[in-house]
Amino acid sequence: MRMDLTLNGRPAQWEAAPGATLLAVLRDEGLVAAKRGCETGDCGACTVLLDGQPVNSCVVAAARAHGHRVTTLEGLADDPLMRRLQDALVEHAGVQCGYCSPGMLVSLYHLLRACRAEGTRPGDHAIREALSGNLCRCTGYVKPVAAAAAVAAALAGIPATGTEAR
Amino acid sequence: MTHDRQQDAPRTEVGRNVTKIDAFKLARGEPVFTDDIHPPGMLWAKVLGSPHAHARVLEVDATRALALPGVVDVAWHAQVKAIPHTRAGQSHPEPSPWDTVILPPKVRFIGDRVAVVVAETLEVAERALGLIDVRYEVLPALTDMDEALARTDVLIHEDPDPRGIAEGGRTNVAARIDKQVGDVEAALKSCDHVVERTYWLPRVQASHIEPHVAISWLDEDGRLVVKTSTQVPFHLRRILARILELKEADIRVIKPRVGGGFGDKQEMVMEDLVALMTLRTRRPVRLEFTREEELICARVRHPQRIVMTTGVMNDGTIVANRMRVTADTGAYGSHALTVQGNTGQKVLPMYPCAHIHFQVTCLYTNNPISGAFRGYGAPQGCFALECHIDEVAKVLGHDRLELRRKNHIRLGDTDPLSAKLGEGKEGLVRVIRSTGLEKAIELGCEAIGWGQRQEPTAPHLSRGLGMALAMQGSGIAGVDWGAATVKLNEDGSVNLAVGATDIGQGSDTVLAQICAEELGIRYEDVRVLSSDTDLTPFDVGAYASSTTYVSGGAVQKAARAVREQLAAIAAGRWECTTTDVRFGEGQVSGPGGKAWTMAELASHALYQAKVQPMATASHLSNESPPPFAAQFADVEVDRETGEVFLRRFVSAVDCGTPVHPDLVLGQIEGAVAQAIGYGLFEEVIVDAAGRVRNPNFLDYKIASALDMPEMITILVPTEEPSGPFGAKAAGEVPIDGPAPAIVNAICDAVGVRIYRIPATPERVWRQIKEAGE
Amino acid sequence: MWDLKEYRIAGSPGEAVAMMRRGPGKGVYIAGGTDLFLFPPQCDYAVDINHAGLGAIARTPDGDVFVGAAATLHHIATNPFVTGYAGGLLAQAAAHCGNRPVRSTATLGGNLCNALPSADLAPALLALDAVCYIVDEDSQESLPLEDFFEGPRRTVLGDRLLAGIALPAAGAGWRAAARRLTRSAEDIALVQVAVALSVADGRLGAVRIALGSVAPVPMRAMLAEAQLEGEAVADLSPDRLADAGLIAASECDPIDDHRASAAYRRQMVGVLTRRLLAGLLAEQPRNDDQGSAA
């Protein structure tokens, strides 16, 4: 079936099987930051934003994207908040194998963007809640949580521009 | 050797938290993993798994499958030459039995390979599986290890001479070990107390988030290329060459970024299948496991039953220790001997005594295949021993910390068991030349507040503290080796090629730091190429905690050789002796204030002296110095529901010199997370018919961010004389202690011992209930 | 992959039912799809109800809280009408389902129509006397949620559509709390208990004890409820509450599976029911729309 959507801020058309998942289509399109880890919605390696909300693209129908906004990690490459998160994750040695990192970053981005809009600062537990759907078998979550906390502490100074802010 | 790196010079690269070499591209989600880029014309493979736990495959009819549009080929046992081998990725000659063929005529667990299909799309391949008609002769299934031991009328491997099966074709025993130091039986008689307990360890799965995935194709010269998510590219090439009857030079194994391995990728789980289908179809072929296949068909940690018997004197002196292990290797004997060997060898030396007896019976069953998983047998042994020490202390009425302090291994101690138990053969005596264990215990106790139990947070909760000590190794002594090539470029930058496999742990980064330190340049000037069998020298691969210690040794040697070449060039130009040439901070200096930047020297070497400063070095260690850990848990237990709430966890770890402290901390934190699952909720549940009941992450739970306690992780650096810049290993030792520390804490809180992990709410509840009755 | 021939997007509840009946072949409603993609059923087409106007949460003029079937769990967990109703019991149940990204798409309708014994919203909704609204092509029916489930994975729906549920105005001020037992933080519940009750003039009014994962369908422990309704709070000694727990335990019908034994589940119903009752009775009297912590 044919779908018209906004993909990473730009209009896009897809032709996909009616039963295809969003993840399958994204990866076929060469957007491979979202990974396949379980295909049951548990690991979060496939996390992307659908209308600005984090979703596990392996359990979302591609057809859901029709008329909607899909944003992947690639689409946030120039977003100042995402770049800060990426820098922080790297600086805090929160990337080991890195297979979970794109999904984690999308989840953290969603959390921190909302916090910035509300003017709040998420605590450790809120960060862990936001990461609850992103399984990481390498890091034990200590360093990713610390990275997010560091960005959260400086949130007010990060400009809201980029794909998702529009 | 002409000269060492200036010992007095402060280290600038080793010990620095440099930016992990691949971190940014990973954080940007760039296409760096095996499945991120597909070659044109690629076919999709799927494996038809056996529905029976034990059956002969009498007939396979693929007519209907092949008639499905898009199906290109189907292969099963009758079409493929059966060359016995082991899929365990170990050094040649593998200590694991050669009990496997690519496609077996007899299937031995539910999910075992019956046929493989390749098609133009994944959907077609999946559909084709249902169209392959198979006739089986169903055989009795043995899923209980005691039954497998008792019965000889049903043999899981009855082949007349598969190499290396302990009792090939006569029993279901895959491996046996019986090693003794002193005379335990006699010694027990003279002890004031003999404490015997039995412990049960579950089947758990590595659950790297990237599944096993491999893609193969033929290059323009018709050579086989296999790009795969592996820990052992060179072992893989060797095994593939043998079973596909190709020259090693006609196979290229490429390891791109790997999304975690933890031992599960020290195994040829699927590469032979894609290679086979590429050779048959002459087309690229890709196979990836689903999570369900991971939990059924990849490898699991060996389930074990361990009987610990300890003889002690009233003053707390441990006189004799006996460990009897019964283990389930599942359908094939991958790592059967060596994992079980480690259960004793890596664990019992913690408390040296004159009399040690270690026995293993490892059985074939019709269960999923056990194999390598981080810790490699030690987590099982450590659980039994460290719980047992608490039990011994209880019997004696002694303090459990003091009992450990009185008996644990110390600097200069030898470990007699290691001499008896090598990697499937006689080993080498181990002498402890560095240990931070005492310090680790001290710092860990301080951090957890040992002796001061905190108040429970609710009336129905009880609080307790527990601890465990652990030791591991750094590579396999006398077996593990690796090589590295260091090449200096004309601007002073360096290309480092290593066979060592970075699987996410950061070995490329650590090896680049070692290279830079040895050459006196900056880490940022080193580029690493790792694990491409065409381009990099040999390495056994990423396992047995060997990379920093063994491969790091190779890098250090190669860099030193290049430095010596450079010293000779500089000395020639400066008319001094090579010992007058000093390296450091990107500078090379000689007598009388002569100095060159590395770039100037490199340029001089390449354009004036006209030599390529370059060296390849190999490194084998005849030692395997143990890293040590002291780990502590603070738990609350709900006395009515049996729920365990892990509040704080402390690890104090001696890994020698931490080359990259943050990466070491990450190794420890990640290992603790895995071990929390081992202790509290992870278990691949297999029913009596051999079927996995929970083959997905909905139901096989691994720790999420919400399962983690407050974590305190302390590095206790020591200088290991045999390691590069004093380094030992860090990857495995921290996975050993958490489960026993947690269970010891549960016991401290509610007074009951959990002998079988995971300590699920129901198991804890049952123990409390039984104790109350 | 899910072998669907067609994906239909319905613009209204009536259209959804019509699309479902249109054929050819077999169809299935899809909302979040978080359940369907795990175990895709054999069928020819899916009817997407996310654009059928069922996503809203609203307070009706009578003071009921209406939650549309296509409302996402995240929406339910954070909506002020829901967080403010009966101590936020339903909001908390929604917040405990799955993980954050799953809750962005998973819906109330999917959770109930799936009809799993472990569905996390069901005990909370049962405890709150929820009423479900079912639409046909051109008619509508309402019935108590208790009558909605027929067995594991079976409901009264047939090919009709669940439009949503209503939480009656009368229950808005009830005290309520729930507890789910799991092996790890993010897990299918081994046992779920939700309790709601009203207290007036020192006496218990309505008492609702709802259980999940301990019977073929989510259920109410009516005998235990009957033991308590109308009783003076002062008379409810710890022993009486423990008795109520035991009665609830005797009412459930759990099974042994690889996650837990029936015996354990049954015992836990007793323990959790007792604790929840004690906790709720110990709460200070309060205004109707104040939230209470679980």
Ligand SMILES: Cc1cc2nc3c(=O)[nH]c(=O)nc-3n(C[C@H](O)[C@H](O)[C@H](O)COP(=O)(O)OP(=O)(O)OC[C@H]3O[C@@H](n4cnc5c(N)ncnc54)[C@H](O)[C@@H]3O)c2cc1C
């Ligand atoms: C990782 C993960 C974790 C989960 N954890 C939990 C958990 O902790 N607790 C829990 O209860 N569940 C859990 N679930 C299951 C599931 O996500 C939820 O039950 C969810 O609410 C289902 O909603 P959905 O909209 O995604 O359903 P869908 O998949 O869209 O639909 C499920 C079923 O309901 C039918 N259906 C949906 N809406 C309607 C309607 N309005 N009328 C008629 N039929 C309808 C569909 O035809 C289908 O048969 C989890 C799922 C995942 C993937």
Ligand code: FES
């Ligand atoms: S792949 Fe989507 S959640 Fe794991």
Ligand code: FES
């Ligand atoms: S870094 Fe490997 S899974 Fe998270």
